[in-house]
Amino acid sequence: MGGAVGGVSRSGPVLAVDQGTSATKALVVCPERGVIGTGRAPVHPRHLPGGRVEVSPEELYASVVAAGREALAAAGEPVAAVGLANQGETVLAWDPATGAPLTEAIVWQDRRAADLCAELAPHEEKLRHLTGLPLDPYFAAPKMAWIRRHLTRAGTVTTSDAWLVHRLTGAFVTDAATAGRTQLLDLDSVSWSAVALDLYGLGEEPLPEVVACDRPVGTTTAFGGELPLTGLLVDQQAALLAQGATVPGAAKCTYGTGAFLLARAGRRPVRPTTGLVGCVAWRLGDRTDYCLDGQVYTAASAVRWLTDLGVIAGAHDLDRVAAQVPDAGGVTFVPALAGLAAPWWRSEARGSLSGLGLDTTAGHLVRALCEGLAAQVAELAQAVGAELGAPLAELKVDGGLTRSAVLMQVQADLLQVPVVVSASPDATALGVGAAARTGLGFPLPEALFPAGEPSAVYEPVMSPGEAEDRRAAFRSAVSHPTPPLP
Template identity: 60%
Template structure:
């Protein structure tokens, strides 16, 4: 069954036409351009988001040259906007998941942080949807509805007012165990009385669209990271993947139990399909490819494709003693310190750009290793996807610092392929979840080369560098 799967992301929208038997038949990517504002603001133009979805989808279909049975949509998860449900007209810019302007909202609610975590599985932080929704209501408009971008995009395509369970679970407004909106939480954020979308399963047809030609069912709604979790066959408790994109996102399947982390990780719905609701724990590294873009802006590398060649010029495998904590947008799990800044230490007159580039890559890997240590079950292997998996230096650093083999997903389209699998489940009622996922073998497997003692010593030095970027000079304990 052929599906058009659309992955609407932070820096671009990708569309693929894919069939389990024939693979990817058509591909198109359209960039989007977030605006980074003073004071921690990050915004997108809603019109550009919608145009990117339509343009990428139509180009992919044109290149595939065959009809599709469904359209699937993966979304950013926590990006929000206000809009008029009668006309679909945006009433605000889209406030991106990276936006920090809702920090005062969270500060006001600090006394409720433990209760919020117990109800939602999340940390009280502007990263999630509700604080940004509240900020929009206070500062931009009281008109219309305020939702995540998936609800608005689906409304533009179908006229329906829905979100899927995985996206709802990233909002701080969902009772995680009941998978239902929590009116007390809405009141807490000043969102009482807001119209919230109907929560649907990822294997549910939510409507039809004529935006891509004939009338086509729309299904396969899911958060981008959870879509990749499915595509990489992380179907059993304990299986985990890390996506290396704008940030790095480590998710581990926990089955149909929703553990609450005491160490700063968060718990979300992995997906709702075939009457089951598996959960996942996750940790976030805010700057991965964005740190590489920073290196590029400084002229240390020409592009991400040059990372390994430049890093090969480092003095040794530990970058000549240079350490980097690339907290260029603060720190997420397990520290949850938006006030953190980047640290770069250990430089001498002999330090070269190869040392600096290798140190940045090892700094990304060190954050992933910190997250891996906090998972409910020890890793036996870590599956990896995203553009930065092309850097063998980064992937080897992850393997060395986690002490775990890293298996690189062979396709650059994990998110879209996961969304396509959910759409197939919607259209083929007899298909099981495992049957919807296309089997795969790693394109590369990176085995740990460092001893446990060497990795531990490096990580101790890296944690000391991390403290330098925290006000007060001391690393905080993980969140609730």
């Protein structure tokens, strides 16, 4: 294709930035040569009593700039555009006149709005039908309403992406997929729902314009030189796009701070009956696609918890410690360290360990954690199959924890289908990079970057009967939860 942006061919590389929970990653991606530059900047969320999780907004912005500049320096050549992916349900209040944050950013894992959700329980079915989302403090609207009730009435309150985009370009927008994570978006019209806004007491709020994920929204000089911002997409949907989920029924799971299984559902809104979420996958141009979504709140964050306890040295240590034992030794771990999401939706749930003995070792705990994570994903995959009318034939996976062979093998065993590990763990960045390319005029699937051969494929080796026994033990443990603290 001809044409140029800022002296750079539109077919040249793009800068793709994934602003995540524990780090911001940036890739410079070329359609012919793949990833030619990378950058990373850490983010430090604070886990506070009462299930509260906060992070400095200025740290989020600084990490975006630092990671982006590092990737561009590593690439050593100009790019045509920028794409930005975001955490989805993280929110803050800020001053639209100055861009200054008025509160800390309340992270998606935060549970402080549980009481507010309980107040809205009589309206849960109405909200679910309108927005596709269950009533849970995970989503953005309860946190936004909590900020208005307890912290400040000043400025505007939005998801973190709207603030980041405003800091970068001056625009006041959010993409359709991120808006769909608020419980304020009408699933049918893909516009703000007056009914949902009124129920949350947010009817008078100045909200960002809901735009397509590939709409150019402005230019930024934050990375050096003037660059157009042409792609915006929430993190998990970006990973779904990168995994080539361009046909209904294709599914992926990303193992990051949490684990998130999404399946493409087509062009009609879905309102699941199995405990999954039905939401916008993306809007590209004037076309909206929808997906099924299931969540595990703690994945890498559960690994970090074991690390903080001294059981392992970090995620890189999972396989070494797990190799010390052949199995979990009868230990069952429900890693509900921030509550249980789909398909249970029990925000009050707490993690539990059962089957412990004097012979329980660190290896047993690691294997039990892997089984607990994999069992939750298997329950989500079963629900997806029920919604789509056919079981998944395989599961594509990405994210940092896919480097653990033990976890991926357990996942294949409990699913009883192959687990296909992406050639790149950074699918979210690749997906928003593809959105940025469509914003430059490239249609799907041309805008997608070549996936390459998978880095690994794990076939089930466990018998179906044993897999079902282990999943049944996990479901039993979930049905006998640890009571919440008073």
